[in-house]
Amino acid sequence: MNYRIAFFDTKPYDETSFNQINQKFGFEIKYFKGHLNINNVALTKGFDAICIFVNAVADAEVIDELVKNGVKIIALRCAGYNNVDLNASKNRIKVVRVPAYSPYAVAEHTLALMLTLNRKTHKAYNRTREGNFALNGLMGFDMHGKTAGIIGTGKISKILIQTLRSMGLKVIAYDIFPDYAFAEKYEVEYSSLDHLYANADIISLHCPLTKDTEYIINETSIAKMKNGVMIINTGRGKLINTHALIQGLKSKKIGAAGLDVYEEESEYFFEDRSNRVMDDDILARLLSFNNVIVTSHQAFFTHEAMHNIAETTLQNIQDFIDKKTLVNEVTV
Numbered sequence: 630m631n632y633r634i635a636f637f638d639t640k641p642y643d644e645t646s647f648n649q650i651n652q653k654f655g656f657e658i659k660y661f662k663g664h665l666n667i668n669n670v671a672l673t674k675g676f677d678a679i680c681i682f683v684n685a686v687a688d689a690e691v692i693d694e695l696v697k698n699g700v701k702i703i704a705l706r707c708a709g710y711n712n713v714d715l716n717a718s719k720n721r722i723k724v725v726r727v728p729a730y731s732p733y734a735v736a737e738h739t740l741a742l743m744l745t746l747n748r749k750t751h752k753a754y755n756r757t758r759e760g761n762f763a764l765n766g767l768m769g770f771d772m773h774g775k776t777a778g779i780i781g782t783g784k785i786s787k788i789l790i791q792t793l794r795s796m797g798l799k800v801i802a803y804d805i806f807p808d809y810a811f812a813e814k815y816e817v818e819y820s821s822l823d824h825l826y827a828n829a830d831i832i833s834l835h836c837p838l839t840k841d842t843e844y845i846i847n848e849t850s851i852a853k854m855k856n857g858v859m860i861i862n863t864g865r866g867k868l869i870n871t872h873a874l875i876q877g878l879k880s881k882k883i884g885a886a887g888l889d890v891y892e893e894e895s896e897y898f899f900e901d902r903s904n905r906v907m908d909d910d911i912l913a914r915l916l917s918f919n920n921v922i923v924t925s926h927q928a929f930f931t932h933e934a935m936h937n938i939a940e941t942t943l944q945n946i947q948d949f950i951d952k953k954t955l956v957n958e959v960t961v
């Protein structure tokens with residue numbers, strides 16, 4: 630009998646890439662549109678595996694139901710796994726993920742946010758199309774010679790750092806596991822968070838969301854930053870306390886913010902909500918700032934990344950079936 634996988638929260642582009650790669654594996658795949666939560670977990674009955682994405686809610690209650698329904702493995706088609714209760718899954722159901730699919734995709738999008746916010750190309754695009762060729766309000770700054778503060782120096786930010794260094798920025802970084810060999814090679818200075826906040830012109834977040842990093846950007850940390858700092862978040866929404874960010878933007882302490890993630894993104898991101906009145910006042914306030922760019926968790930979204938995500942996800946499940954070592958298993 631075929632191995633049955635229930636996919637949640639899929640869009641046409643997911644189905645295209647998974648169907649293509651699945652020709653090699655031959656799994657029986659059923660796609661569900663909603664993201665997994667306690668209300669739709671009943672759909673998993675009779676499936677051997679489930680495949681979920683960033684906004685699924687795999688908490689203890691959902692995991693209990695998955696186990697009852699006979700699901701043996703949760704395959705995350707993303708790198709972050711903060712939405713899975715690993716204590717609840719321990720010794721009951723396997724959890725695998727895609728640790729790296731294209732760090733280039735995310736690093737390049739991060740750079741795109743920095744460059745767009747700085748040089749305001751999004752505004753210029755609209756202006757010139759309407760016959761407005763004025764430069765007022767479009768002035769940026771040379772990034773060359775400025776200081777970038779990078780929190781988390783893993784796969785993604787190492788690519789970003791190399792690019793920023795090649796552009797002539799100084800880089801200071803903070804990580805609980807510093808990579809001193811990398812730092813020496815690319816002349817990166819590891820420092821305390823306080824030193825980073827006090828000196829960085831641009832701060833970019835690349836650490837995972839954990840108990841330690843939740844709201845790492847808050848009222849207190851923002852107060853320590855340089856006036857006019859640019860903050861970029863392509864990590865996870867809850868790294869930033871959005872209320873504090875809004876206060877910082879209003880007081881002009883924060884000069885610009887580029888957000889690919891938002892702490893309450895699950896209601897809006899990945900969906901076309903253009904025909905509805907926005908009922909999230911905080912998101913609406915963020916979108917009202919002319920120095921904020923919000924993208925809809927799209928940093929990963931390249932052809933190459935989608936191909937790699939499908940390949941690794943299905944291979945993770947195949948390895949589980951073949952009782953091979955699960956190289957991408959996530960445990961507590």
Ligand code: NAD
Nearest residue numbers: 709781782783784785804805806835836837863864928929
């Ligand atoms: P990675 O695991 O390679 O690197 C994470 C780094 O953060 C590691 O060096 C780790 O030591 C460090 N870290 C852990 N806890 C820390 C802490 N408390 N303070 C400072 N540093 C800490 O991960 P990666 O592949 O570079 O991805 C980074 C994050 O980017 C992921 O956790 C994920 O949330 C996010 N991400 C977003 C997208 C997107 O589309 N926006 C796509 C992929 C990943």
